[in-house]
Amino acid sequence: MSSLSRDEVARVAGLARIDLTDAELDRLAGELDVIVESIARVSEIATPEVPATSHPLPLSNVFRADEPVAGVDRDAVLAAAPAAEDGKFLVPQILGEEA
Amino acid sequence: MSALVDLVDYDEAVSRFDPVIGIEVHVELGTRTKMFDGAPAGFGEEANTSVTPVSLGLPGALPVVNEKAVEYAIRIGLALNCSIAESCRFARKNYFYPDVPKNFQTSQYDEPIAYDGWVDVELEDGTVFRVDIERAHMEEDAGKNTHVGGATGRIQGAEYSLVDYNRAGIPLVEIVTRPILGAGERAPEVARAYVQTLRDLFRALEVSEARMERGNVRADVNVSLRPTSADPLGTRTETKNVNSFRSVERSVRYEISRQAAVLDSGATVTQETRHWHEDTGTTTSGRLKSDAEDYRYFPEPDLAPIVPDRAWVEEIRAALPELPAARRRRLQGEWGYADAEMRDVVNAGAVELIEATVAAGASPAAARKWWMGELARTAKEQDVELADLPITPAQIGELQALVDAGRINDKLARQVLAGVLAGEGDPEAVVVARGLEVVSDDGPLLAAIDEALAAQPDVAEKIRSGNLGPVGAIIGAVMKATRGQADAGRVRELVLERVQA
Numbered sequence: 001m002s003s004l005s006r007d008e009v010a011r012v013a014g015l016a017r018i019d020l021t022d023a024e025l026d027r028l029a030g031e032l033d034v035i036v037e038s039i040a041r042v043s044e045i046a047t048p049e050v051p052a053t054s055h056p057l058p059l060s061n062v063f064r065a066d067e068p069v070a071g072v073d074r075d076a077v078l079a080a081a082p083a084a085e086d087g088k089f090l091v092p093q094i095l096g097e098e099a
Numbered sequence: 100m101s102a103l104v105d106l107v108d109y110d111e112a113v114s115r116f117d118p119v120i121g122i123e124v125h126v127e128l129g130t131r132t133k134m135f136d137g138a139p140a141g142f143g144e145e146a147n148t149s150v151t152p153v154s155l156g157l158p159g160a161l162p163v164v165n166e167k168a169v170e171y172a173i174r175i176g177l178a179l180n181c182s183i184a185e186s187c188r189f190a191r192k193n194y195f196y197p198d199v200p201k202n203f204q205t206s207q208y209d210e211p212i213a214y215d216g217w218v219d220v221e222l223e224d225g226t227v228f229r230v231d232i233e234r235a236h237m238e239e240d241a242g243k244n245t246h247v248g249g250a251t252g253r254i255q256g257a258e259y260s261l262v263d264y265n266r267a268g269i270p271l272v273e274i275v276t277r278p279i280l281g282a283g284e285r286a287p288e289v290a291r292a293y294v295q296t297l298r299d300l301f302r303a304l305e306v307s308e309a310r311m312e313r314g315n316v317r318a319d320v321n322v323s324l325r326p327t328s329a330d331p332l333g334t335r336t337e338t339k340n341v342n343s344f345r346s347v348e349r350s351v352r353y354e355i356s357r358q359a360a361v362l363d364s365g366a367t368v369t370q371e372t373r374h375w376h377e378d379t380g381t382t383t384s385g386r387l388k389s390d391a392e393d394y395r396y397f398p399e400p401d402l403a404p405i406v407p408d409r410a411w412v413e414e415i416r417a418a419l420p421e422l423p424a425a426r427r428r429r430l431q432g433e434w435g436y437a438d439a440e441m442r443d444v445v446n447a448g449a450v451e452l453i454e455a456t457v458a459a460g461a462s463p464a465a466a467r468k469w470w471m472g473e474l475a476r477t478a479k480e481q482d483v484e485l486a487d488l489p490i491t492p493a494q495i496g497e498l499q500a501l502v503d504a505g506r507i508n509d510k511l512a513r514q515v516l517a518g519v520l521a522g523e524g525d526p527e528a529v530v531v532a533r534g535l536e537v538v539s540d541d542g543p544l545l546a547a548i549d550e551a552l553a554a555q556p557d558v559a560e561k562i563r564s565g566n567l568g569p570v571g572a573i574i575g576a577v578m579k580a581t582r583g584q585a586d587a588g589r590v591r592e593l594v595l596e597r598v599q600a
Contacts, residue, residue, distance in 0.1 A: 012395075015193075015393055015395060016193075017195060054188060054398030054399075054400065054404070055398075055400065055403060055404065057403070059403040060186070060403050060404045060405065060406040061403070061405060061406055061407075061408075062163060062164065062402070062403045063163070063164050063165070063166035063169070064137065064163040064164060064165055064166065065166060065167075066130050066131050066132050066165050066166065066167035066168070067131070067132065067137060068131055068132050068137055068138070068139040069132075069136075069137030069138070069151065071138050071139070071148055071149055071150050071151055072150060072151055072152065072155070074145075074146075074147045074148055074150075077147065077150070077155065078147065085247075085261055086146070086261060087145060087146040087147055087263075088146050088147060088245065088261035088262055088263050089147070089197075089261065089262040089263075089264070090259055090260075090261055090262075091197040091244075091259065091260050091261075091262055092259055093257060093258060093259055093260070094196075094197060094244070094246075094254055094257070094260055095254050095255055095257075
């Protein structure tokens with residue numbers, strides 16, 4: 001049985017700004033469902049005594065001293081941007097006219 | 100632009116509804132570098148010069164946590180009486196906006212570094228109101244958008260926008276209250292005092308310059324109404340980026356009046372973010388961003404969990420400075436001010452000024468007299484903060500020393516003060532330049548006294564016959580003749596000597 005609907009895949013794709021065709025949605029709904037089911041099985045085995053793991057490495061407190069480093073060369077960075085003006089990144093209109 | 104909005108008179112609104120508020124305060128930490136990279140976290144640098152591949156979100160760039168920022172966050176948590184997490188993680192808050200270069204903000208979600216605290220907030224009349232803190236978590240600031248084209252410089256109608264990422268990645272701590280219940284009609288005042296209390300705390304803790312006008316401290320204010328305190332919480336609105344104490348108070352008042360009108364009309368309050376407009380004192384609806392509210396948080400894979408060592412936490416706790424409330428109590432005791440006097444001093448923002456003036460040698464009473472008297476009046480006339488007057492505590496100390504040494508009297512001191520405020524230099528220099536020193540040579544005083552006695556023979560006669568009542572009339576005439584530059588006590592002595600001679 002499917003726990004992940006095609007609509008749900010379309011919604012998540014939309015949130016992530018990924019443009020999917022109908023065919024891709026059909027295929028991914030099935031493939032992602034397999035992944036979700038597999039994770040669900042793992043969840044059945046995990047008990048409250050097993051803490052959730054977000055990292056495979058047994059590391060914690062990886063810190064950096066509060067010492068400044070040189071920044072990158074602005075002109076080089078802006079040259080790689082699609083558009084720039086006055087030392088700033090230029091982005092297209094964010095909102096349309098006020099409704 | 101926007102349609103007229105129905106408002107219910109504030110007093111009426113709070114007589115029929117119970118307001119509940121909740122406040123999120125963001126504070127930019129005063130670390131030297133950003134939260135996850137070594138780019139300098141300065142202010143006023145040229146655009147896009149304080150950036151590294153990490154703060155630009157370039158592919159492959161790896162963040163590393165700034166240890167100082169974690170220490171500051173723990174300091175804030177402890178000062179807010181919070182528990183410090185045994186272990187906590189960062190999470191990605193995913194959304195697309197040009198000022199977020201990575202397309203996610205690195206924040207904390209279900210595991211904040213500090214939680215379950217409280218802070219006592221003192222209102223202007225001395226009432227203490229306890230605000231419960233739900234959590235304080237670490238995150239990073241976004242860059243800054245400038246909207247180009249369009250009439251207003253606002254995002255609506257702009258043709259395009261320019262982005263400066265200098266601010267992107269500056270460490271933030273976000274402090275979230277639990278719903279603040281029971282404030283009633285004083286909710287706007289509590290909101291303001293709470294933000295003010297946090298600002299003072301950040302400064303005392305030395306974790307931020309906490310300058311409101313630079314946006315170092317920003318508040319999002321949630322307001323909801325319910326018929327009575329026995330009812331469940333109403334639907335809330337969140338007014339974003341309210342960045343001055345006065346605006347915090349005004350925005351809460353406005354939302355209470357607006358929501359009361361919505362409810363009165365039989366409609367329901369829409370849960371939404373609203374924008375605050377400083378110029379009109381109103382809020383307007385933000386974008387309805389149903390889907391955009393789904394941030395799809397997940398643990399940040401590039402950052403290891405933070406497990407604050409208990410010894411470290413206790414070390415930070417032991418090194419906490421004296422906090423503002425305790426400091427105020429201590430200073431009040433040292434200065435011998437009455438409760439009401441101290442409250443006025445606090446409300447006028449004069450604690451530091453008086454402390455520095457006392458340090459400069461003035462008595463606490465004299466320091467209070469100057470700052471809360473002449474200077475408070477001047478500040479009010481000019482509509483500026485006391486601290487922004489062009490005069491320093493050291494100069495007030497010097498002025499009072501001149502009075503104490505008898506070189507000027509109170510009346511002359513006020514003229515000297517005016518001179519200092521007018522930029523004529525330190526008190527000593529003003530005294531010399533304006534020739535304001537008290538006439539200490541008896542010669543000119545005696546001449547003026549003789550003249551005054553001759554001009555008012557009846558008064559002279561009364562004094563001679565032992566009635567000292569009208570002596571003030573003679574002293575007054577002498578002070579006038581010397582343009583106030585006489586020592587009134589000395590004049591009195593001389594008058595009595597003269598009459599009896």
